[in-house]
Amino acid sequence: MVLRYDTRSRVSTYTQSWVSGAEPDFGVFESIATTVITADTASVTFSSIPQTYKHLQLRMFAKTDRTDADDVTLMQFNGDTAANYSWHWLRGNGTAPAGSAAGASQSYIYLNYACSGNSSASNVFGACVLDILDYANTNKYKTTRSLHGYDLNGSGWIYLASGNWRSTSAITSIVLDQQYGTNWKQYSHFALYGIKG
Amino acid sequence: MAVSAYELITKETVGTAVASVTFSSIPQMYIDLVLVCAARTSRAATSDNLIVRFNSDSTAIYSSTDVFVDTGISTARSANDTSCFWSYIPSASQNGNTFGSATMNIMNYSNTTTYPTTLCKSANTNAQIEYTTNVYRSLAAISTLTMLSGTGSNIAVGSTFTLYGIKAA
Numbered sequence: 001m002v003l004r005y006d007t008r009s010r011v012s013t014y015t016q017s018w019v020s021g022a023e024p025d026f027g028v029f030e031s032i033a034t035t036v037i038t039a040d041t042a043s044v045t046f047s048s049i050p051q052t053y054k055h056l057q058l059r060m061f062a063k064t065d066r067t068d069a070d071d072v073t074l075m076q077f078n079g080d081t082a083a084n085y086s087w088h089w090l091r092g093n094g095t096a097p098a099g100s101a102a103g104a105s106q107s108y109i110y111l112n113y114a115c116s117g118n119s120s121a122s123n124v125f126g127a128c129v130l131d132i133l134d135y136a137n138t139n140k141y142k143t144t145r146s147l148h149g150y151d152l153n154g155s156g157w158i159y160l161a162s163g164n165w166r167s168t169s170a171i172t173s174i175v176l177d178q179q180y181g182t183n184w185k186q187y188s189h190f191a192l193y194g195i196k197g
Numbered sequence: 198m199a200v201s202a203y204e205l206i207t208k209e210t211v212g213t214a215v216a217s218v219t220f221s222s223i224p225q226m227y228i229d230l231v232l233v234c235a236a237r238t239s240r241a242a243t244s245d246n247l248i249v250r251f252n253s254d255s256t257a258i259y260s261s262t263d264v265f266v267d268t269g270i271s272t273a274r275s276a277n278d279t280s281c282f283w284s285y286i287p288s289a290s291q292n293g294n295t296f297g298s299a300t301m302n303i304m305n306y307s308n309t310t311t312y313p314t315t316l317c318k319s320a321n322t323n324a325q326i327e328y329t330t331n332v333y334r335s336l337a338a339i340s341t342l343t344m345l346s347g348t349g350s351n352i353a354v355g356s357t358f359t360l361y362g363i364k365a366a
Contacts, residue, residue, distance in 0.1 A: 027201020034228070034365040059229060059363070061304045061314070090328075092264030094274025124332060127304040127314040147302075147316045149262065149330040154276040156262035158330045160318075187311050191228060191365050193202055 028196040029057075035190045040065060040183035044190050047173040051136045054197025058174070060128040060148075062115035062188040064181030069120045069152060072179035073111035073128065075163070077142065077171045085109045087163040093156060109163035110179070114148035115188075117181065125188065126150035136170040202366075206230075208359040211352050214239055217345035218358050223306075225338055227362030230303040232283075235296040236356035238346045240288035244323045246347030247299065248280040251313070251339045255279045263329035280347065281331045284319030288350065296356065297321030306339040313339060 030053070035044050049056070064071040076085075083105040089112060092098035103110060115126035128148035134140055144163035150156050165171075176190060204227075209218050223230070238245040259278040265271055265285075275282070286297030299319035306313045317329040333339075344358055 027203060029201055029203035029363075031202035031364055031366040036365075059302075059304070061311070090264060090270070092262065092270075092272025092328075094262050094272055096272070098264045098270045098272035121312075123310065123312045123334075123336065125305070125311050125314060127302070127316050127330065129302055129316055147318060147328060149316070150314065151260050151262045151274070151330050151332040153260035153332065153334065154274070156260075156274060156330060156332075158262050158264050158272075158328050160264070160328050187308070189228070189305070189365070191363075193363075 030194050032192045032194050037184045037186055037188040039186060042183055044176040044184060045173060046192050049172050049174070050194060051170055053136070053194030054134070055195040056132040056135045057193045057195060058130040059191045059193070060114065061125050062190070063125045063185040064115055064117055064178040065183045065185055066117035066178065066181035067119055068117040068180065069155065070113045070126065070150060070157065071115050071117045071181050073114040074108040074177040074179050075111060076108055076175045077165050077167070078169055078173050080167060081107055083107050084166045085163065087161060090160045092158055109144060109165065111146060111148055111161065112159060113150060113157040115178070116150045118185065120152055124150065124152060132171065138168050138170055140168060141166050142171060202364040204362050204364070206360045206362050208357065211354055211356040214351040214354055216351055217343050218352055219341060219343045220360050221341045223340050223342065224362065225307040227307065228305065228365040229363040230306050231361040231363060232301040232303065232342065233359045234299050234344070234357060236358070237287045237291065237296050237353045238350040239353055240346060240348050240350035241290065242288050243290045244285045244321060244325070245288040245350055246282065247284045247286045248345060248347040249283050249301065250280050250343045251333050252337055252341050253343060254335065258334040259331060261329055261331045263327055265325060265327035267325045281315060281333060282329055283317055285323065285325050285327060286321050287323060291322060295322045303339065309336050309338055312336070
């Protein structure tokens, strides 16, 4: 597994104002860290998350070693393994009636079918874009919002989901695991971004 | 100091109705692309399909799964398509100032060992919202995007398309 946590300053070569010598525009959407899986890896952790942003965005492209078409991504914050999580889904798979599902008092936020399993074609991965709003606010429980799914050319799932962590602690770490599989597969990647506000 | 990871690559506003809008020579140094539009077409109806082709590829190697809401909630899927479904958007029978809004995340677009996957969300004033995932079963890095009507209509004047790249750390 390769974990890169970049705290160095970098000059953007795509900012004209920097080239001209004027004050550069660093933008509001910044990369915090990216994990690229190079060999089977049990879990992914983002730790020591800076508290200087307003929101976080997690972008995932993932596959597990589960012997099935798909798997479930499990997410925990700050090492909290207690039953402090809940979620709702709006989902569809093309044939079954679209519907919703919910879980309460769980020990993870379940991102159902946000990743493909090892029985799907080797080149097919699940995708997920997940937002955590006000992650550093110590007066609020934390809410997540995600769009995720996969398609296998004749089957698949798409989810619009919300999650909740009933803690007012600022989020300083995120752990991503699989419900059924044992490892994340090669070429999976997990990228964390901070959004200023 | 960190730099922005969300960069504008290119944008286009349609000044004369056209059959398609194409973004080519897309840089390969990002991890994901984000395509955004506010668009409508000339189809003689209240809505139309907005589709995308990658690398000018019109072979039957696209597929999708979606959930959409209009008067109720429905789900659909398609296989072996010749394009990537993006969004329902308003067309000629809708109020002339009405444009649909849609976003497409194209994940891992430049990786030549995995198939790109899209995550799309859209809304149009025909009381429809939709969420879709697509797979493009090609290992070629995506260097061109072509946006067009799925019914052969023109993209209407005033439609805008914007492409962003997202960098990894």
